[in-house]
Ligand SMILES: Nc1ncnc2c1ncn2[C@@H]1O[C@H](COP(=O)(O)OP(=O)(O)O)[C@@H](O)[C@H]1O
């Protein structure tokens with residue numbers, strides 16, 4: 001059995017902690033055999049190979065009776081780069097528990113469990129459900145809703161340095177004044193409406209008008225404004241900080257991708273780029 005979970009891009013600008021979309025970059029967890037201890041084979045630096053691995057830890061939290069397994073993990077998702085690698089690992093752990101514990105968890109229950117572990121639903125919900133998801137926590141439960149899937153290319157500009165979500169959350173303010181908060185909420189509300197009516201020109205403008213987090217994080221990811229400027233010149237729809245960074249995400253029509261990529265290079269923006277698409281499947285189990 002192989003569990004395949006997508007990466008995700010969270011916030012989409014003003015949708016801080018509530019908007020996220022699954023993208024076509026994957027973590028795969030293969031169950032090799034039952035063993036007498038947990039063993040996780042992988043080549044990711046500084047990631048545990050035993051029961052302290054986030055995938056196993058999550059599985060044991062959800063189903064403490066899980067027998068020790070020998071797993072092989074392959075991942076194309078850069079760690080701590082704002083592409084939801086931790087949610088992908090958590091989603092895989094939930095699936096592992098669900099399968100071996102015969103828990104029959106519904107999608108809603110999986111999102112609930114994952115969001116409790118991750119602390120916010122914007123990565124875990126799309127990773128589990130696929131697509132573009134809006135969600136929030138009310139009275140200890142998470143409500144989520146799926147928006148139409150946008151058909152854009154997603155160009156991820158991936159700086160070499162990583163940025164753990166915790167570090168990037170530490171630069172955010174404790175409080176926002178009333179006027180800023182209500183304006184931020186109005187921008188996010190209008191963005192969500194435009195995503196549902198598929199008025200993407202409007203959505204693009206709104207995605208670039210966050211007031212909740214990007215301006216505080218800009219100093220951690222100085223390339224954000226430079227990439228956005230090139231994107232404007234190259235007919236992109238919108239550029240925003242993916243999750244907590246360091247990845248910078250640009251939505252752009254397929255036909256403009258090539259020009260955008262060469263524009264980035266011409267402006268000295270030479271970090272890795274990944275050309276992705278939205279993923280509509282979410283977590284999948286592939287039986288062999
Ligand atoms: N495949 C994985 N296996 C085990 N742990 C993982 C895996 N992917 C991510 N993690 C854990 O999640 C951390 C990154 O989470 P975070 O800082 O939230 O960044 P992001 O989720 O944006 O990649 C890693 O440093 C590691 O501890």
Ligand SMILES: N[C@@H](CCOP(=O)(O)O)C(=O)O
Pocket residue numbers: 008010011016017018081082083084085086120122123165168169213242243244245
């Ligand atoms: N809303 C969160 C999203 C974190 O996403 P990640 O992919 O960086 O883990 C935030 O902005 O802190």
